[in-house]
Amino acid sequence: MNITASKVTSLSILVVDDEPIVVQSLGDWFRQDGHRVDTAQSAREALRLVAEKDYDLAFLDIKMPGIDGLDLQSRLASVKPDMTVIIMTAYASVDTAVRALKAGAYDYITKPFDPEELSLLVRRAGEHRSMRSENIRLKERLQEESAPSPIVGVSAAIKRVHDLIAAVAGTEATVLIKGESGTGKEMAARAIHVASPRRYGPLVIVNCGALAEGLLESELFGHEKGAFTGAMYRHSGKFEMANGGTVFLDEIGTVSAKVQVELLRVIEEKTVTRVGGRTPIPVDFRVIAATNEDLEAMVQHGEFREDLFWRLNVFSIEMPPLRTRPEDIAPLAEFFLDRFTRAMNRKPMRFSPRALEALQAYAWPGNVRELQNAIERAVVVGKPPLIEAGDFPIRVTETPSAGGALSLAEVERAHILTVLEAQNWNISGASRMLEIDRGTLYHKIEKYGLEKTRTAE
Amino acid sequence: MSAAAPGIQAIHFLAGAEVPRDLAADIIARASRRMAVPCHLEPDVWETRPVRLGGRDQIDADALLAGLDVLIRPGIVHVGLTGLDLGLALFTFVFGRARRGGQTAVVSLARLDPTHYGLAADPDLTARRSVAEIIHEIGHVAGLVHCDDFSCVMHFAPNVETIDLRGTAFCPACARALPPHLVLEQVNPRGD
Numbered sequence: 001m002n003i004t005a006s007k008v009t010s011l012s013i014l015v016v017d018d019e020p021i022v023v024q025s026l027g028d029w030f031r032q033d034g035h036r037v038d039t040a041q042s043a044r045e046a047l048r049l050v051a052e053k054d055y056d057l058a059f060l061d062i063k064m065p066g067i068d069g070l071d072l073q074s075r076l077a078s079v080k081p082d083m084t085v086i087i088m089t090a091y092a093s094v095d096t097a098v099r100a101l102k103a104g105a106y107d108y109i110t111k112p113f114d115p116e117e118l119s120l121l122v123r124r125a126g127e128h129r130s131m132r133s134e135n136i137r138l139k140e141r142l143q144e145e146s147a148p149s150p151i152v153g154v155s156a157a158i159k160r161v162h163d164l165i166a167a168v169a170g171t172e173a174t175v176l177i178k179g180e181s182g183t184g185k186e187m188a189a190r191a192i193h194v195a196s197p198r199r200y201g202p203l204v205i206v207n208c209g210a211l212a213e214g215l216l217e218s219e220l221f222g223h224e225k226g227a228f229t230g231a232m233y234r235h236s237g238k239f240e241m242a243n244g245g246t247v248f249l250d251e252i253g254t255v256s257a258k259v260q261v262e263l264l265r266v267i268e269e270k271t272v273t274r275v276g277g278r279t280p281i282p283v284d285f286r287v288i289a290a291t292n293e294d295l296e297a298m299v300q301h302g303e304f305r306e307d308l309f310w311r312l313n314v315f316s317i318e319m320p321p322l323r324t325r326p327e328d329i330a331p332l333a334e335f336f337l338d339r340f341t342r343a344m345n346r347k348p349m350r351f352s353p354r355a356l357e358a359l360q361a362y363a364w365p366g367n368v369r370e371l372q373n374a375i376e377r378a379v380v381v382g383k384p385p386l387i388e389a390g391d392f393p394i395r396v397t398e399t400p401s402a403g404g405a406l407s408l409a410e411v412e413r414a415h416i417l418t419v420l421e422a423q424n425w426n427i428s429g430a431s432r433m434l435e436i437d438r439g440t441l442y443h444k445i446e447k448y449g450l451e452k453t454r455t456a457e
Numbered sequence: 458m459s460a461a462a463p464g465i466q467a468i469h470f471l472a473g474a475e476v477p478r479d480l481a482a483d484i485i486a487r488a489s490r491r492m493a494v495p496c497h498l499e500p501d502v503w504e505t506r507p508v509r510l511g512g513r514d515q516i517d518a519d520a521l522l523a524g525l526d527v528l529i530r531p532g533i534v535h536v537g538l539t540g541l542d543l544g545l546a547l548f549t550f551v552f553g554r555a556r557r558g559g560q561t562a563v564v565s566l567a568r569l570d571p572t573h574y575g576l577a578a579d580p581d582l583t584a585r586r587s588v589a590e591i592i593h594e595i596g597h598v599a600g601l602v603h604c605d606d607f608s609c610v611m612h613f614a615p616n617v618e619t620i621d622l623r624g625t626a627f628c629p630a631c632a633r634a635l636p637p638h639l640v641l642e643q644v645n646p647r648g649d
Contacts, residue, residue: 021546021547022546022547025545025546025547025548026547029547029548031557031602032557032597032602032603033602033603033613034602034603034604111547112544112545112546112547112548112549113547113548113549114548114549114550114615115548115549115550115551115615116615116616118548119613119615120615
């Protein structure tokens with residue numbers, strides 16, 4: 001007959017007991033609770049069932065002829081470690097409880113069962129299972145999200161980057177990553193770290209351009225309590241935090257002469273002395289630095305220490321600008337489209353031919369980061385299943401391909417202006433989008449003489 | 458809906474000698490107001506052959522339920538009311554027992570009576586609890602299983618406090634699953 005089912009949190013339960021009355025009675029009880037139940041009257045039968053099906057919970061009688069409940073529990077643990085096992089016993093004793101729990105059981109229950117106790121036990125076991133599953137799912141998601149983004153591309157230039165990363169990752173060599181803003185220098189640093197023997201250690205990222213000189217020194221090397229006004233507590237620096245791992249020094253070209261001296265010493269001696277401290281602390285780290293500036297020219301102009309430059313530039317990787325590798329635009333766009341539609345739980349989308357043309361035609365002065373932002377915006381405003389050219393930020397569709405016609409400074413000026421306009425001249429928002437600190441942005445606004453366009457009100 | 462349910466035309470109640478007649482009549486009158494099919498208390502005392510559970514001062518609920526099988530007639534559900542404490546070989550007690558999708562159910566008043574817990578007698582409370590338990594068991598007879606909604610009468614009650622809390626109304630999901638024309642005011646009237 002058809003049995004009407006109401007809403008219940010249904011579990012899949014296996015009941016194992018050599019007494020027919022027990023398996024029948026308990027089976028009926030759980031079925032009445034809306035659970036799916038299989039029963040077995042021997043360990044052998046239980047093992048056969050477990051080989052065929054997955055169960056959330058198993059109730060095992062402790063005393064059975066042949067293989068007893070505790071032995072069965074051990075065997076089940078080796079084939080189905082995720083299954084929650086509850087041991088049933090006719091006589092409660094500390095010894096039984098200890099043996100059951102030592103064998104890996106979730107809990108044990110004494111016959112005859114108190115309905116309240118059984119109900120609570122099944123509920124707790126169900127919650128325990130779902131929390132464990134959720135924990136696993138969250139860990140997987142965290143791992144997925146914390147994994148470095150792949151450096152996507154089919155061009156020869158990007159293949160060379162891959163080769164260089166693979167070549168240097170396994171070594172202890174210091175790496176200098178060069179490239180314009182938005183080309184993926186940090187992604188390259190992450191890729192090196194996770195492919196290196198230090199991958200289980202921390203990757204500590206320091207944006208040197210975002211911190212004032214005094215603050216940077218304290219951030220990098222730490223400080224002792226009372227080292228300066230406001231130093232109320234002892235503070236470990238980034239190098240100490242990176243012990244056993246990697247320090248990524250972004251925007252290394254912005255570091256002051258004083259900090260350059262200290263950096264050189266720390267990198268050479270592999271010891272850190274906190275600001276206000278006297279004792280050198282040995283630290284095991286690898287340095288990866290990055291810059292979008294011409295460090296060689298800075299060395300020539302005396303703006304960057306030559307000895308530090310050579311210490312950092314043991315192995316260098318140049319991240320190619322996106323405009324020099326137009327064949328990578330489509331695969332990158334597809335990659336970001338897939339990522340953002342998933343992240344935003346949007347229906348699958350694809351680019352219209354005109355949208356792809358617009359992406360190909362644009363110069364991408366902000367490089368991969370700008371492309372990523374454009375796709376993110378398009379996923380937000382676009383209507384599935386197609387992303388149209390009009391879904392991109394207006395600059396993408398209106399600015400003609402600059403190619404080699406513009407100087408780098410012109411491209412930078414135009415890009416900063418575009419971002420500022422897009423952010424309605426909100427300096428914090430624009431500096432976040434450009435991934436530079438507010439000070440650097442103010443400096444560039446002044447350098448390029450940028451002004452907010454006045455609108456008639 | 459279940460195969461048996463459309464055929465439910467009436468519910469016949471039988472009360473054991475331990476159940477005061479006026480209390481039984483009161484319970485059935487209250488239950489009757491919730492059911493859309495006629496409810497009827499058999500005039501004769503329910504003569505049972507209780508099977509005691511070994512080492513316990515309790516009656517085997519399944520054996521008691523089996524005793525009702527001889528009465529099965531098309532379209533009639535039989536519900537036995539007993540004042541004896543019911544249990545099962547594997548369970549320390551049960552408030553009631555039903556054949557899911559069948560035609561029989563038993564309800565024990567023993568643990569529904571406040572005096573079982575050392576409290577003062579309260580026939581009204583006992584009757585209210587009994588009606589709740591009867592509706593719960595009839596839900597099983599109609600094919601329903603236990604429900605997660607704590608305010609639904611089909612929510613599993615391991616103690617009397619839960620019976621008092623859950624009330625006598627079905628949640629919308631269980632009400633939808635019930636056969637039509639069995640229970641009046643199927644959905645929780647409070648709307649919660």
